[in-house]
Amino acid sequence: MTASPPLPSPTIPKRFIQDLPTPGWPPIQRDVAGGRDPATIRRMNLNESPFPPSPGAIAAMQEAVTRVNYYPDPKWRDLTAALSAQTGHPQDQIVMGCGSDELIVSVGRFCLSPDDEVVVGNPSFGSYNKAAQVNGAKVVAVPVRQDGACDVQGMAEAVTARTRLVFLATPNNPTGGMLSSEDVVRLAKALPDDVLLVLDEAYYEYGIHAGGDDHLKAVAAARNGPWVSFRTFSKAYGLAGMRVGYGLSNSVELADTFQKMRSVFNVNAVAQAGALAALGDRDHMLSILERTRIERERIAAGLIRLGCEPYPSVGNFLAAKTPKPAGAVVEAMLADHGVLIGRLMVPGFEDYIRITTATSDDTDALLTGLAAVLA
Ligand SMILES: Cc1ncc(COP(=O)(O)O)c(C=O)c1O
Incomplete structure (x- = not known):
């Protein structure tokens, strides 16, 4: 074996980038899935929708595919016009991203310098760490409340003169x-005007369906300093594979800052067409939200019956403390039952699994499997 060539320079890439994990994971092999064809595994680990997008969105994407010899609209005009009409937010303050993940990383790039601080919930969405670490900034993680929501009081108290960014996820992933x-x-x-407040509303539609508040107007009225809400087509609209997210920012200047950072054609033409059509099919989304609620409640009740302690989630996922080590539970669920669930890779939460809701058939398989694994 030959040794890897040395890095061209001790400072390229920057030290804190050298230390970052490479994203993604290897494909599941038959041997860890009990000899099953990996294509038959029930995916209940990534907070995806198990349901296809709206038929109208599929038709729009098929039509858009025939014209992909042309670049997409770099200003996403049709999509931002539709989002503006739906949310009441000014169109020139809306930015689109290749998933809301692109916006999360982008916000770190224009806010953070080495040794700045970013306040987040604990546990919360992993990309906030990346947004901080690629810029050499420090993450200050504030434990979530017992009900799995972020602790706004604790987060406000964690702000120092070095804080530049606060990620507030509601509903929070993974606790819901x-x-x-x-x-x-x-x-x-409570936040000073030189701190950017990011409201991560990736699960916004689920929160509203569960009777939650719509925060936009209240935040707009309350905050003088900069803020932005991130939402996505990946969850309730079932378009995770298309990679479309958006930011509703509080000023044209902030929206323009995102624009300056991004690659010019960051949302492809098929994705723009699919998202636009999906927005127009509210009934389809509502039926997905309702099916999600039913399965989430079945899973929560089943988890409690089996001696687990789930957080009371409103999302398409549940995190729960298990009576057996979470790593072993996840492995056995895959190997013995063909059900892929996740676990929380956060210090202090080693005993927690995270389950994404899926079809009712998947819930049956999940609960049967968990009953055997936890017996
Ligand atoms: C809280 C939260 N924010 C953002 C994202 C990123 O979603 P996407 O990049 O698919 O829009 C996710 C995905 O799971 C999430 O859970």
């Missing part, structure tokens, strides 16, 4: 708790 507008406004008011 959501905040009232009163809570969000408390943090929005």
Whole structure:
């Protein structure tokens, strides 16, 4: 074996980038899936929708494919016009991303310098760490409340003169708790004007379906400093593979800053067409939200019956403490039952699994498998 060539320079890439993990994971092989064809495994680990997107979105994407010899609209005009009409947010303050993940990483690039601080919930979405680490900034993680929602009081208290960015996920992934507008406004008011508040609303539609507040107007009225809400077509709209997310920012200047950072054609033409058509099929989305609620409640009840302690989630996922080590539970669920679930890779949460809701058939298989694994 030959040794890897040395890096061209001790400073390229920057030290804190050398230390980052490479994203992604290897494909599942038959041997860890009990000899099953990996294509038959039930995917209940990535908070994806198990349901295809709206038929109208599929037709729009098929049509758009025939014209991909042309570049997409670099200003996503049709999509931002439709989002503006739906949300009441000014069109020139809306930015699109290749998934909301692109926006999360981008916000770190224009806010953070080495040794700055970023306040996040604990546990919360892993990309916030990346947004901080690629810029050499420090993550200050504040434990979530018992109901799995972010602790706005604790997060406000964690802010120092070095804080530049706060990621507030509601509903929070992986715990699934959501905040009232009163809570969000408390943090929005407490943050200094030189801190950017990111409201991560990737699961916004699920929160509204569960009777939660719509925070936009309340935050707009309460906060003088900069803020942005990130949402996505990956979850309730079932378009995770298309990679479309958006940011509703509080000023044209902030929206323009995102624009300056991005690659010019960051959302491809098929994705733009699919997202636009998906927005127009509200009934399809509502039926997915309702099916998700039913399966989430079945899974939560089953987990409690089996001696687990789930957080009271409103999302398309549940995190739960298990009576057996989570790593072994995840492995056995895959090997013995062909069900892929996740676990929380966060210090202090070693005993927690995370399950994405899927079809009712998947819930049956999940609960049968868990009963055997936890017996
Ligand atoms: C809280 C949260 N934010 C953002 C994302 C990123 O979603 P996407 O890049 O697919 O829009 C996810 C994905 O799981 C998430 O859970």
